[in-house]
Amino acid sequence: xxxxxxxxxxxxxxxxxxxxxxxxxxxxxxxxxxxxxxxxxxxxxxxxxxxxxxxxxxxxxxxxxxxxxxxxxxxxxxxxxxxxxxxxxxxxxxxxxxxxxxxxxxxxxxxxxxxxxxxxxxxxxxxxxxxxxxxxxxxxxxxxxxxxxxxxxxxxxxxxxxxxxxxxxxxxxxxxxxxxxxxxxxxxxxxxxxxxxxxxxxxxxxxxxxxxxxxxxxxxxxxxxxxxxxxxxxxxxxxxxxxxxxxxxxxxxxxxxxxxxxxxxxxxxxxxxxxxxxxxxxxxxxxxxxxxxxxxxxxxxxxxxxxxxxxxxxxxxxxxxxxxxxxxxxxxxxxxxxxxxxxxxxxxxxxxxxxxxxxxxxxxxxxx
Ligand code: ADP
Ligand code: GN1
Ligand code: MG
Numbered sequence: 001x002x003x004x005x006x007x008x009x010x011x012x013x014x015x016x017x018x019x020x021x022x023x024x025x026x027x028x029x030x031x032x033x034x035x036x037x038x039x040x041x042x043x044x045x046x047x048x049x050x051x052x053x054x055x056x057x058x059x060x061x062x063x064x065x066x067x068x069x070x071x072x073x074x075x076x077x078x079x080x081x082x083x084x085x086x087x088x089x090x091x092x093x094x095x096x097x098x099x100x101x102x103x104x105x106x107x108x109x110x111x112x113x114x115x116x117x118x119x120x121x122x123x124x125x126x127x128x129x130x131x132x133x134x135x136x137x138x139x140x141x142x143x144x145x146x147x148x149x150x151x152x153x154x155x156x157x158x159x160x161x162x163x164x165x166x167x168x169x170x171x172x173x174x175x176x177x178x179x180x181x182x183x184x185x186x187x188x189x190x191x192x193x194x195x196x197x198x199x200x201x202x203x204x205x206x207x208x209x210x211x212x213x214x215x216x217x218x219x220x221x222x223x224x225x226x227x228x229x230x231x232x233x234x235x236x237x238x239x240x241x242x243x244x245x246x247x248x249x250x251x252x253x254x255x256x257x258x259x260x261x262x263x264x265x266x267x268x269x270x271x272x273x274x275x276x277x278x279x280x281x282x283x284x285x286x287x288x289x290x291x292x293x294x295x296x297x298x299x300x301x302x303x304x305x306x307x308x309x310x311x312x313x314x315x316x317x318x319x320x321x322x323x324x325x326x327x328x329x330x331x332x333x334x335x336x337x338x339x340x341x342x343x344x345x346x347x348x349x350x351x352x353x354x355x356x357x358x359x360x361x362x363x364x365x366x367x368x
Contacts, residue, residue, distance in 0.1 A: 007107070007108055007110075008024065008036070008051075010107060011104055011106050011112045012024075012051070014097055014098050014099075014106075015096070015104060015114050016096055016098055017047075017095065017114070019040040019041050019047065020041045020042075021039070022039050022040065023038065024036055024039075028123065028225070029225060030225070032058060032243070032331075032332070033052045034052065035050060035051070036050070036052070037050060037117065038114075048117035048119065049095060049115065049117050050116075050117050052112065052113055052114070053110050053111070054112070054243075056110060059243060063103070063111075064156035064158070065243060066094075066101075066102045066113060067156065068242070068245060069092070069113075069242050070094060071150075071154060071155070072150070072155075072242055073093065073094060073242070075146075075147070076091040076147075077091050077093070086237075088116060090238050091238060092242060093115060094114070095114035121229055121231060121238065122228065122229055122231055123225045123226070123229075123240075124225060124229065125224070125225050127262075127281060130281065132229050132234065133224065133281050133288075134285065136224055136236045136257065136261065136285075136288070137289040137291075138288040138291055139227055140219060140253055140257060140289065140292060141289045141292020141294070142293075142294075143292075144217070144218060144250060144253065144292075148217070148296060152216075155245065155246055156246075157247075158243055158246060159244060159246075162248070163249065163252045163312075165200065165201040165311055165315045166201045166205050168201065168318055169201040169318065171322060172318045172321065175321075175322040175323075175326050176191055176322075176325060179325060180326050181325065181326070183324060183325050183340075187321065187324070187325070190317075190321050191321070193317075193347050193350075194317075197350070200310060200314045201311075201314070203311065204249060204251065204308065204311055212300045213249055213250075213251065213298075213304065217245065217248075218248035218249065218250060218252065219242070219245055220244035220245065220246060220252065221241055221256065222254075222257040222260075223241075223257070223261070226239065226240050226241040227240065250297060250308075251301055251304045251308030252312055254285075254305050254308050255305070255308030255309040255312030255313070256316075258277070258281075258308075258309035259309060261285065262277050262278050263275060263276070263277065263345065263349055264276045264277075264278050267345055267346075268338060269341070269345050275345050275348040275349060277309075277353050279359060282309075282363060283366075290367045290368065302368045303361075303364070305360075305364050306357055306360035306364060309353060309360070310350055310353045310354070313349045313353065314346070317346025317347045317349075318343075320339045320343035320346060321343040323339045324337070324339035
């Protein structure tokens with residue numbers, strides 16, 4: 001058994017899983033945590049679970065992070081039960097470690113957590129059926145609604161300045177200065193792209209400071225593959241990946257979904273001719289998100305939805321480029337230049353959104 005497998009044995013033994021482990025596979029396509037799907041044979045049949053090693057170089061305070069997730073998931077569970085929903089499928093459910101804690105600290109110093117596996121539902125890296133994207137919008141909007149009265153002051157900031165685009169821009173400039181791997185000379189065009197659009201880094205922060213945009217409890221990582229869609233009904237049933245639930249801006253939640261889900265290509269597509277912002281998908285998402293938020297969005301928030309899409313795409317592209325310059329230390333990569341490819345799709349999308357801004361505004365006006 002490899003050291004890695006031995007550690008997983010230790011971890012699995014220290015959670016309260018039932019029965020005998022019969023399968024264990026790396027799972028999903030997240031960029032941050034190490035995720036495994038476990039299958040146990042029990043007297044009641046097979047039971048599946050998700051096991052995750054939290055990324056400690058990104059989440060410096062895993063205990064606080066899990067405190068957030070315990071708080072948020074128990075809050076959601078209560079609201080789902082009040083509405084006669086299925087609380088085992090409509091929210092993440094934590095499986096405790098043997099000592100009753102919501103995590104296990106292994107002998108190598110890593111933190112692990114486990115969730116009930118959400119059965120009969122799927123995550124998508126790309127919109128396969130347009131209706132799915134609409135459903136995900138309703139669900140992310142609704143998620144915000146369910147957490148609208150959550151005591152925000154009890155939430156820890158799991159990543160400081162996570163969507164503070166101005167601070168992301170400073171980090172980016174520092175990465176360019178460091179030029180840790182000597183890549184900067186090769187990506188001058190991309191660096192210029194960022195610097196020519198610095199205004200995008202400040203616009204939302206300024207509005208927030210002027211109290212024109214309210215701080216809400218938001219998800220902050222609203223990728224399509226962070227939502228589970230029921231295989232039978234086609235409805236988005238559960239919002240997952242709650243590591244970044246923190247006070248934030250609704251327009252950023254909207255924007256991050258558009259960045260990932262309304263693109264006509266994968267996030268790491270190399271043929272940029274394939275990359276654009278699909279306006280039909282933009283419209284479906286706008287309709288679903290506005291409905292899901294059920295009247296809670298202010299006029300300013302509605303006005304800024306298209307800019308939110310642009311800012312989130314710009315910010316993400318800048319983060320990918322900074323990571324490329326730093327030597328791929330943050331996002332998981334699977335090939336040489338992977339983060340640079342990702343950065344290029346994001347900037348292609350930003351440029352496309354710039355051309356489509358008035359059309360996007362007209363769509364928002366249709367649903368407000
Ligand atoms: P990351 O932060 O690395 O993106 P996620 O928490 O999003 O990690 O999990 C990665 C993937 O694992 C998800 O995209 C999804 O496919 C799958 N997954 C996570 N939690 C569950 C769950 N409770 N049930 C079923 N699949 C899950
Ligand atoms: C990461 O965890 P995942 O893969 O859902 C990242 C997001 C980025 C996204 C880009 C905690 O999301 O902020 O937008 O990759 N999450 C974190 O695909 O940094
Ligand atoms: Mg994820």
